[in-house]
C-alpha cells in the first residue's frame with residue numbers, strides 16, 4: 182500500500198513521499214561487478230588505455246554478433262555515433278534531414294552541428310513514430326538523408342521505410358537507441374537501412390558508463406566511421422575526411438558495456454516481470470492505457486509508457502507534479518515536440534497536427550534496475566488514488582496555483 186488515506190497525505194500537499202529514494206525512468210543497470218573487473222583486466226594486462234584496446238575490440242565483435250551484422254563501430258557517445266554516421270552518408274550538396282518532431286530532444290542539434298537542416302515530419306498515431314507515408318510527405322529536391330528513430334515502445338515502420346529509401350535513392354539511418362533488443366518483420370534491429378545507431382548511456386538498455394556504437398553491413402561506411410572517430414585521418418595520419426573528430430570509446434567503457442551485455446538476457450526477464458506487474462495493476466486504473474509491447478517480436482520490455490485517455494481527470498503536467506512530489510520521477514513523453522521549441526538554428530516544420538495531438542497524452546513511468554515489483558505496486562496505487570480522489574485533488578491543486 183502507498184499509505185495514502187486522504188488527499189492531504191499526498192506529498193504535494195505536505196504528506197510524506199512514498200519513496201525515500203527517487204524511482205526514475207532511467208535504466209541504471211548495474212551488471213556483475215566481478216565481470217566488469219575481469220574485462221578491465223584485458224586492457225590493464227595489455228597496458229592499452231586508449232585507441233581501441235582489447236576490451237573495445239572484443240565489444241565490437243560481440244555487438245556485431247549480437248545484432249547479426251558485419252560491422253560494429255564504437256564511439257564515445259550515441260550523439261557522436263549519429264553525427265558522424267550522418268556526415269558520412271548524406272547526399273553531397275543537399276541539406277535537409279527528415280526526422281520526426283516527437284522524438285529525442287537532441288536529435289536536431291546533431292543535424293545542425295553538421296550544418297544541415299532538420300525537416301520535421303509527422304508521426305503515425307499508432308506507433309508514435311515515423312512511417313513511409315509521413316516521411317514521403319517531406320521529401321523534396323534538397324533531401325539529404327532520412328533519420329528514423331524507433332519509438333520508446335516497439336519499432337517504427339522498418340519495411341515501409343526501407344522500400345521508400347530504395348525507391349527515392351535516399352540514405353536511411355535508424356536511431357535504434359530504444360530498440361537494441363527488438364526485432365521486426367524485417368529481422369533483428371541492427372542490420373536495417375544503411376546504418377543503425379545506439380547509445381551506451383547509463384539510462385539505456387546496455388550501460389557502458391556512456392558510449393555509443395553504429396552497426397552496418399557496408400564496408401566502405403565502416404571504414405569511413407573508423408577514420409571519422411579518429412580525427413578523419415587515414416593510415417598515414419593525413420586528415421582526409423571533413424567532420425573528423427576525437428570520438429573513440431575507451432576501454433573502461435567497453436569493459437562495463439561487455440559486463441552489461443553478458444547480463445542482457447537476464448535483464449530482459451527482469452524487465453518482463455516488471456512489465457507484467459504494471460500490466461495487471463494498471464488494468465484496474467481507469468483513464469490510463471499502458472502502451473503494450475508487441476510480443477510477437479523480440480522485445481526488451483524496457484520502458485513503461487502510458488496514455489492519459491480523455492477520461493483521465495487531471496492534465497499530464499498536474500499528474501507528473503503529483504508523482505514527482507512522491508519521488509516517482511514520471512516524465513512527459515518527448516515533450517515538447519521539437520518543432521514547438523525555440524532553436525538557435527534553422528529548421529523546417531510543416532503543420533504537424535497528429536504530433537501536436539499526441540504531444541500531451543503520454544508519459545513514461547519508472548522502470549529499470551532500481552525499480553522493484555513492490556515499487557510498481559506503490560506507483561500504481563498512487564495512480565489509482567489520484568483517479569479516486571480527482572475532485573478534491575484538482576480543487577487543492579488549483580488553490581495552490583492561485584495562492
Ligand SMILES: *Cc1c(COP(=O)(O)O)cnc(C)c1O
Nearest residue numbers: 258259260285358380381382392
Ligand atoms: C539517449 C539517446 C541518444 C543519444 O545518446 P547519448 O549516448 O546520450 O549521446 C540518441 N537517440 C535517442 C533516441 C536517445 O534516447
